[in-house]
Amino acid sequence: MxxxxxxxxxxxxxxxxxxxxxxxxxxxxxxxxxxxxxxxxxxxxxxxxxxxxxxxxxxxxxxxxxxxxxxxxxSVMPRTQKGRIAGAVALFASLGLLAGAGYEGQHFLLHDERFVVPGSSAIQIEGNSHLTRAQLLSVFGEDVDRNIFTVSLAQRRTELERLPWVEHATVMRLLPDRLRVSIVERTPVAFVRQGSKIGLVDRTGVLLDMDDDSETASKGAPVQYSFPVVTGVSEDDPASVRSARMKIYLKFASDLDSSKENISSKLSEVDLSNPEDVKALIPDHGTEILVHFGDSDYLDRYRKFEAQLPQWHTQYPKLASADMRYDRQVVLEMQAGASVPTNNTQTAEASDPTPAPIKHAAPRPAAKKTAAPERGRPHTKLAAMGQPHFPDESAPTGKHVISSKPARQ
Incomplete structure (x- = not known):
């Protein structure tokens, strides 16, 4: 209703x-x-x-x-012409006051003595362990007794990152008159031979010096490393080449250490000059054996070398190198002047009635002597990777290459 x-x-x-x-x-x-x-x-x-x-x-x-x-x-705008003129004058006056205040503020910040960096002690540095404070302060030499707002933080960060040991740097102002510098240093992964000196190299191929006046050395606690010496990485190579070769080394070391046995620390020297054939010097009973690993299956080939080595010691006491790149045979190289026993071939070929051929290679020039590492440097033999190392004998004038199949286990 x-x-x-x-x-x-x-x-x-x-x-x-x-x-x-x-x-x-x-x-x-x-x-x-x-x-x-x-x-x-x-x-x-x-x-x-x-x-x-x-x-x-x-x-x-x-x-x-x-x-x-x-x-x-x-309407928000004045209706009369006088009102509009008065509004415009008020607007420009307000803008002028703001501009004047900004100028006075800038003049105060740039010229007041309270914002002047008083000395090097006003520059705080953290994160350095290899670079000394003096080395880092050299970047800020012209900033002492200078207004803190005139210091270009981006430019100082770029200059710091040009130092080989500095991977990343941060620079900030601490008002009124201090600077804080925080750096991240590069992490070395191997020794590298640079002429007659031994240096370090990081994972990207950046070459690093081993400075005796490092911050840690001055404190009586030098950094201890346990790396093999890497060859085939030179400062004359482009950065892209060094980076690519260090990637090969990292893969090689990672594969060897995948068994959690830290096998890479047992290596004396690693040659990266040929990306398709990684070679390594392995210490063995006071001498070193050059092992060819190729470009893959590094751990498997090391296992095969390790398993056959005791038998090779008996058969070939003067063994200089072993080429493990082949699936069904191993090429062994003897030291120069070493005679091959007449029964070596039969012992090595016990599983195969066909005797292995013995090849006599053409003579080659004598190996160049390499400089011994300086005191305090890593204790490792620095033999040329393309040739076997002979600590007690003269340079080779020829070699014997024996092709043999691994004995069955």
Missing amino acids: DTPCAERSESYIPNAIVGYGYTEMAMQEMDEQGFGSDTPSGARRVSGVSSSRRVDRQTGRAGFGAQFRLRFSR
Whole structure:
């Protein structure tokens, strides 16, 4: 049954409902547009509400989809020409005050003595273990007695990262007059022969010097390393070549150490000059044996060499090198001047009735003598990797190559 209240529910909204949905400003504007309180039950008539706003007949509340439009007839800009001129003058005056304040602030920061770096003691350095404080402070020599805001942090960071030992550097200001330098040094992974000296090399092929005046050495605690010596990496090579060869070395060492036996530490020297044939000098009973590992299956080939070595000691006391690159045979090289026993071939070929051929290679020039490592350097033989090392004999004038199959186990 329709009641008068029900008929009025579409045209009138109770004061409480309107007050809940709109702000006081909106209600005042509705009063100014002629909406009075002469409607029944003291309700306000809202003709400005769009047609989408309806009141629920049962609940008597306005729907959530209601919209209400507010019109502002006053402009924010002055209406008269004098008002506009006054507004423009006020705007420019405000901008001038801001510019003046900025200039004064800049002048204060750049010329006040409180922001001047007083000395090298105001430069804090952390993270260095190989580089000395003096070496790092040389980058900041011109910044002493200089305003801290005129120091280019990006330029100083670039200069620090040019030092071979610095992998990453961070430079920051500590107001009012201090600088903090934090560096991350490179981590060496192998020794490298640089002419007559022994240095270090990191995983990316960056060559590092072994400075005796390092920070740790001055404290009486020099850093101890246990690396093989890497050859085939020279400072004359492009950085891309050194990086590629060090990737080969890291893969070689990682494969050997995958058995958790730290086999790579047993190597004396690793030659990376030929990426398709990684060679290593392995110490053995006071001498060294040159082993060819090829470019893959490093651990498997080392296992085969290790298993056959006791038998080779008996058969070939003057063994100089072993080529493990072949699947079904091993090529053994004797030291120069060493005679091959007549029964060696039969012993090595016990599993095969066909005797192994003995090849006599053409003579080659004498090996060059290499400089012994300096005192305090790693204790390792530095023989040329392309030739066997002969600690007690003269340089070779020829070689015997014996091709044999590994004995069955």
